[in-house]
Amino acid sequence: MARPTSPSPRFAYKGDRLKPLRAFCQTARLGSVSRAAEALYVSQPAVTLQLQALERDMGVKLLERSGRRLVMTREGEALYELARPLVEGLDGIDGAFRERMRGMDGGELNVAAGTSTILYLLPTIVERFKREHPDVRLALHNVTGAGGLDLLRSDAVDMAVGSMLDVPADLDYAPVYRFEPMLITPPDHPLASKPELALEDLSPYGLILPPQRLTTYRMVDLVFQRARVPYTVALEVGGWEIIKQYVAMGLGISIVTAICLTESDRERLAARSLAGYFPDRSYGVVVRKGKYLSPQARAFSELIKPDLFVRGDYYDTGPSER
Numbered sequence: 001m002a003r004p005t006s007p008s009p010r011f012a013y014k015g016d017r018l019k020p021l022r023a024f025c026q027t028a029r030l031g032s033v034s035r036a037a038e039a040l041y042v043s044q045p046a047v048t049l050q051l052q053a054l055e056r057d058m059g060v061k062l063l064e065r066s067g068r069r070l071v072m073t074r075e076g077e078a079l080y081e082l083a084r085p086l087v088e089g090l091d092g093i094d095g096a097f098r099e100r101m102r103g104m105d106g107g108e109l110n111v112a113a114g115t116s117t118i119l120y121l122l123p124t125i126v127e128r129f130k131r132e133h134p135d136v137r138l139a140l141h142n143v144t145g146a147g148g149l150d151l152l153r154s155d156a157v158d159m160a161v162g163s164m165l166d167v168p169a170d171l172d173y174a175p176v177y178r179f180e181p182m183l184i185t186p187p188d189h190p191l192a193s194k195p196e197l198a199l200e201d202l203s204p205y206g207l208i209l210p211p212q213r214l215t216t217y218r219m220v221d222l223v224f225q226r227a228r229v230p231y232t233v234a235l236e237v238g239g240w241e242i243i244k245q246y247v248a249m250g251l252g253i254s255i256v257t258a259i260c261l262t263e264s265d266r267e268r269l270a271a272r273s274l275a276g277y278f279p280d281r282s283y284g285v286v287v288r289k290g291k292y293l294s295p296q297a298r299a300f301s302e303l304i305k306p307d308l309f310v311r312g313d314y315y316d317t318g319p320s321e322r
Contacts, residue, residue, distance in 0.1 A: 018090060021083045023050035024062060028080050029170075031069035084290035092292045108137040109296040112151050112160040114144035116240055120259045121177070121283055122161065125303045136296050145214070152288055158297040160286040161304065163257075165215055172289050175282035176304055179258040183272040184247050184265075191253065192270035199229050199277050206234025208243050208252040220255055223278055244269060257281045 026036035027047065037044045055062050062076035072080055113122060118140055130138065141148070141157055149171065151157045167173045183202070185192050191201060210216045217236075224231045234252035237243060240260035247254050248268040255278065261271055285301050287293065293301070 018087065020050040020054035020057070022087050022091070023047045024054055024076075025080060025084050025087050027051060027063065027070060028072050028076060031071065033070065081290075085292075088290055088292050107294065107296050108139065109294070109300055110139045110141060110151075110157040111300065112141045112143050112148035112157040112162075114148070114162050115142060116257075116260060117162045117283065118142060119241070120262075125300070129300050129303055133296065133299060138300075149286070152286060155288075155291075158287075158294060159301060161283070162286070163215070163281050163283050164286060165219075167286075170289055171286055173284060173286050175284035177259075177283045178280040179283070180280055181274045181278035182256055182258050182261060183253060183274050184244065184256055184261070184269045185253045185272075186248060186250050187268070187270045189253065189270065191272065197272055197274075199224070199227055199274075202253065203230050203232075206232050206252040208235045208237065208246050208254040209233055210238055210243070211236050214238075216255070216257070219278065227277070259283065 023036060023040065023046075026039050027033055030036050030039065033044050033047050033051070037047045040047065051063065058075070058079065060075040061073050062079060063070045064073055065071075122140070126138065126140070129136075141151060143151060144162070148157075148160045148162065149168070152160050152171070164173045164175075183191065183197070189205075191197065191205070194201060207220070209220060212218070220231075235246060237246065240256055243254050243256065244260070244265060246252065255274060258271075259281070261269075265271070285304055
């Protein structure tokens with residue numbers, strides 16, 4: 001006698017699974033039912049009902065209150081990781097379909113980047129992108145740090161390009177380039193021709209550094225503090241080009257990233273590697289986790305690779321301790 005076959009599993013029909021998942025993802029991202037309701041253009045009670053229905057459906061608690069914010073439980077984080085790409089993919093399907101139909105010959109691309117990235121890293125990449133995709137409207141937003149990440153989180157830009165030390169949990173950072181830390185001085189400075197360079201050798205000379213709120217200043221301070229080596233700051237000023245100009249004028253010395261040193265600096269500056277004391281700085285692409293990247297954004301990110309970055313090697317006037 002033949003064994004009875006197991007019946008196929010039956011699932012209750014869901015009128016619209018997307019609505020509660022969308023309400024959950026927005027609430028988890030924004031930390032507030034009211035802000036999620038504003039983002040979705042629905043009422044707060046509607047979002048609350050969707051969240052309650054989703055928790056009943058899943059059989060677990062997904063959100064809990066922490067102070068004035070709603071935060072995800074462990075189960076909520078697991079569902080968010082699965083649901084966010086699905087929700088954003090479906091929400092973006094109309095635009096993605098239109099872009100797919102018209103190919104890469106139109107649309108727009110918004111990229112956030114700091115001055116150094118725009119000035120030293122992106123010119124070759126932008127030039128090739130515009131040559132290959134002349135009809136794409138490209139906008140470079142000159143912002144750094146938290147400002148660029150705020151634009152990224154609000155979807156005002158498609159991606160950010162730059163350097164990151166600490167990567168927030170909601171972002172993905174893919175480092176592509178690495179640049180050495182360099183000491184720059186006037187060509188006739190005593191440190192320019194010193195056979196071996198130690199961190200203590202920098203103590204007698206005033207440093208020209210970016211403002212304290214920026215990563216470079218904090219990194220320099222951390223290295224000197226950990227090594228218990230005293231240092232003085234002669235001047236705080238923003239922008240690598242300004243710092244290089246003031247160093248060339250003899251107003252102090254500085255510690256910069258090799259990305260900012262060009263062939264035109266050879267005559268006015270001496271540069272020495274400080275890789276034995278300071279970490280390299282990485283530069284790469286930052287995107288929101290789970291965000292759908294348009295064909296334009298994917299094409300631009302694919303161009304950000306070392307073989308397209310053409311520049312002279314950093315120069316060193318003498319040996320340094322490694």
